[in-house]
Amino acid sequence: MSQIKQIRSTFLEKYQSEPLLVRSPGRINLIGEHTDYNDGFVLPAAIDKYIYLGFAKNASGTCRVYSLDFEEEQIFSLEELKPRTGWINFVKGVVAQLVQGGHNLEGFDCVFGGDIPIGAGLSSSAALENGVGLGLSELFDLQIEKMDLVRYSQQAEHTFAGVNCGIMDMFASMMGKKEQVIRLDCRSLEHSYFPLELGDFQLLLCNTKVAHTLAESAYNKRREECQEGVNQVKQQFPDVNSLRDVTPQMLEKARGEMAPLVYQRCAYVIQENERVITTCNALADDDLEAVGHLLYGSHKGLSEAYEVSCPELDFLVDYTRDLPYVLGARMMGGGFGGCTLNLLKKSATKEFIASITGAYQEKFGLQMETYEVNVADGTGVFEG
Ligand code: GAF
Numbered sequence: 579m580s581q582i583k584q585i586r587s588t589f590l591e592k593y594q595s596e597p598l599l600v601r602s603p604g605r606i607n608l609i610g611e612h613t614d615y616n617d618g619f620v621l622p623a624a625i626d627k628y629i630y631l632g633f634a635k636n637a638s639g640t641c642r643v644y645s646l647d648f649e650e651e652q653i654f655s656l657e658e659l660k661p662r663t664g665w666i667n668f669v670k671g672v673v674a675q676l677v678q679g680g681h682n683l684e685g686f687d688c689v690f691g692g693d694i695p696i697g698a699g700l701s702s703s704a705a706l707e708n709g710v711g712l713g714l715s716e717l718f719d720l721q722i723e724k725m726d727l728v729r730y731s732q733q734a735e736h737t738f739a740g741v742n743c744g745i746m747d748m749f750a751s752m753m754g755k756k757e758q759v760i761r762l763d764c765r766s767l768e769h770s771y772f773p774l775e776l777g778d779f780q781l782l783l784c785n786t787k788v789a790h791t792l793a794e795s796a797y798n799k800r801r802e803e804c805q806e807g808v809n810q811v812k813q814q815f816p817d818v819n820s821l822r823d824v825t826p827q828m829l830e831k832a833r834g835e836m837a838p839l840v841y842q843r844c845a846y847v848i849q850e851n852e853r854v855i856t857t858c859n860a861l862a863d864d865d866l867e868a869v870g871h872l873l874y875g876s877h878k879g880l881s882e883a884y885e886v887s888c889p890e891l892d893f894l895v896d897y898t899r900d901l902p903y904v905l906g907a908r909m910m911g912g913g914f915g916g917c918t919l920n921l922l923k924k925s926a927t928k929e930f931i932a933s934i935t936g937a938y939q940e941k942f943g944l945q946m947e948t949y950e951v952n953v954a955d956g957t958g959v960f961e962g
Pocket residue numbers: 610611612613614615743744745746747911912913
């Protein structure tokens with residue numbers, strides 16, 4: 579049964595009504611990792627892997643939410659909007675933001691499920707948060723701007739999931755456009771769309787199927803290290819507000835005052851920002867070989883300087899280096915597991931999947947998954 583049919587039939591069975599339907603995508607990020615919370619640049623896109631959600635009012639003060647994937651219902655009152663554990667936080671967190679934002683909510687029922695692999699770094703949580711925000715805005719006719727919904731999703735993540743994330747994931751999921759990557763300035767939120775024309779090449783994700791527990795604490799730690807770097811540079815250059823404002827020369831001048839690790843983290847972020855700009859130029863010139871080199875450069879920085887990779891991700895990237903049909907590869911997202919992003923020749927995809935899957939199985943005893951993704955539209959009401 580299709581996801582949509584399943585949502586409808588579960589909704590009817592559990593809540594006896596016909597739901598309003600919303601579709602919310604996961605995301606990839608071509609390049610620009612750990613730059614978003616440093617006011618920098620990123621180059622993400624929404625993908626054709628989705629969470630589908632159904633909503634209906636229930637004329638009470640109670641919210642009943644059913645997850646198809648977890649086969650579990652959770653119920654909460656609009657009077658009691660405190661974090662719990664597990665998936666419900668992504669729903670409750672957004673509801674809390676809407677209430678705090680002064681929007682008039684009443685009780686509702688919701689059923690959701692989808693095909694974004696969980697824990698793969700494809701932002702299933704941002705997709706869920708956006709879907710909840712947009713769905714409730716439509717259901718209660720709140721007419722909330724998409725950009726405000728993006729902010730509510732980010733705040734939900736900070737306050738209910740405990741991850742001090744940047745804005746990239748929810749922005750890409752909400753604002754995505756078919757066949758276009760988004761060049762986003764995470765400071766001003768100015769953005770432009772770039773057609774992703776890969777010709778004989780394509781993007782392929784390899785899912786390590788690992789999600790190391792370090793991820794959340796290390797993520798928050800990296801943010802702190804970047805902030806420490808900014809504070810030190812600021813002593814000599816008072817106009818600096820984030821790493822976005824710091825040039826390599828400024829960083830060198832402040833180096834003496836900095837712990838070596840802080841310097842290393844900041845240097846990575848400054849270089850990665852540069853790589854986003856260079857990648858946009860290479861895409862505009864149809865120079866996919868250059869894009870491939872930049873992907874490898876990003877991975878090296880993430881692995882060696884920012885230290886957010888892991889043996890499984892490094893193995894998958896290293897494996898591609900001698901393959902003539904792969905132009906570039908890198909870990910994608912926060913790190914410590916999840917997916918690598920590979921830019922490779924379409925005609926070699928089958929051969930690539932067979933050989934890398936076998937090698938990964940042999941090395942780690944794990945069955946890797948691969949996804950051929952297409953770039954898709956962002957969160958919206960689903961009329962199908
Ligand atoms: C995670 C975060 F949620 C994003 O905000 C971003 O920082 C990313 O890691 C790293 O680029 O996905």
